Amino acid sequence: MHSTGHHGTVSDVGLLSCPVCRHPLARDGSRVHCREAHSFDIARAGYVNLTLGDGSRRRVGDTAEMVKARAGFLDAGYLDPVCDAVAAAVAAGHPGRGCLAELGSGTGAHLRAAHDRLAQTAPGPPPAWGFDLSKAAASSSARRHRDLGFVVADVESQIPLLDAAAGAVMAAFAPRPAAECARVLAPGGCLVAAFATPRHLERLRRRWNLLSVGEGKLEALSKRLEPWFTAGETQTVEYEIALAPADAERLVAMGPNARHDGLAEPPTETTRERISVTVARFLRQGPTHR
Ligand SMILES: C[S@@+](CC[C@H](N)C(=O)[O-])C[C@H]1O[C@@H](n2cnc3c(N)ncnc32)[C@H](O)[C@@H]1O
Ligand SMILES: [Zn+2]
DSSP: OEEETTTEEEOOGGGBBOTTTOOBOEEETTEEEOTTOOEEEBOTTSOEEOOOOOSOOOOOOOOHHHHHHHHHHHHTTTTHHHHHHHHHHHHHHOOSSSEEEEESOTTSHHHHHHHHHHHHHSSSOOOEEEEESOHHHHHHHHHHOTTSEEEEOOTTTOOOBOTTOEEEEEEESSOOOHHHHHHHEEEEEEEEEEEEOTTTTHHHHHHHTOOOOOSOHHHHHHHHHTTTEEEEEEEEEEEEEEEOHHHHHHHHHHSGGGGTTOOSSOOOSOEEEEEEEEEEEEEEOOGGGO
16 A cells, blocks of 8 residues: 555555456556556546447446435444444455455445455455446545545446455445456355345335335345355345434435435434335355356
8 A cells, every 4th residue: 555645545455457448557656557558547546447438328326416325324323233233244254365345336335344344354445446337436535534445436347356356345325247347256156146125115206105125135135146156145134213304304215216216305313214224245256156
């Protein structure tokens, strides 16, 4: 790890791969580059931008408003038990070598918690990289967590990590590209996924006519991962929260509904809601199982 005044602290970039040619990246001041001389900026906020800037990206990440709402909601602590469960699953499944990677890392809350958990048990915690398509998310997380690395990248097209570089990949309410997860994970490493069950925030969704959560996510995910992974421990974390009106608005503003209607009539009272999130761990099989 090294630090420069304006560009924050970026973890050792040696595990990152060039999105053009896939060779390893090296750092040179406020840029990173590969041996083919493809070169990318480290932003002042401290994140690395590995998008190709060809203007052809169809997918978009969260907006600055969504990231702000998410940070406020998470800081209020409503999802702390989920965050703890994800961190515990990562700590239990990390094989002791390889970096930690979070896909769709948002504010970096889950990467932070998992890294802290590993630091308690391992003498030298592994390098940690969060990947998000949103510059606003990368910027927010990089400013908050100077000792973790953040990258702007579309993980659905490519996770810019070298083959077998990761000991654990986590994805909380975020994309889980199966083949790419398999490629970047070392045999014996794990993928930890967190996703809402149909019971998650059911009352709130019904009251405001928000997008609902489909059934059968775990089965669908297991099926997609089957060529490379075996299913490990799964738990559903479920509890009631007393949701303050301002936080209900944040919850809507940070999610997919933010791009649709928002709330016609903002809430005025604290309501009881249920959090219901499945945390599932999958084990990356060795090459002989492939
Ligand atoms: C629902 S948020 C979850 C953020 C964080 N994991 C959390 O639990 O607080 C989903 C995040 O995934 C990012 N995202 C969506 N599609 C992506 C993609 N193809 N590649 C990388 N990030 C993506 C969004 O920008 C957003 O920050
Ligand atoms: Zn290159």
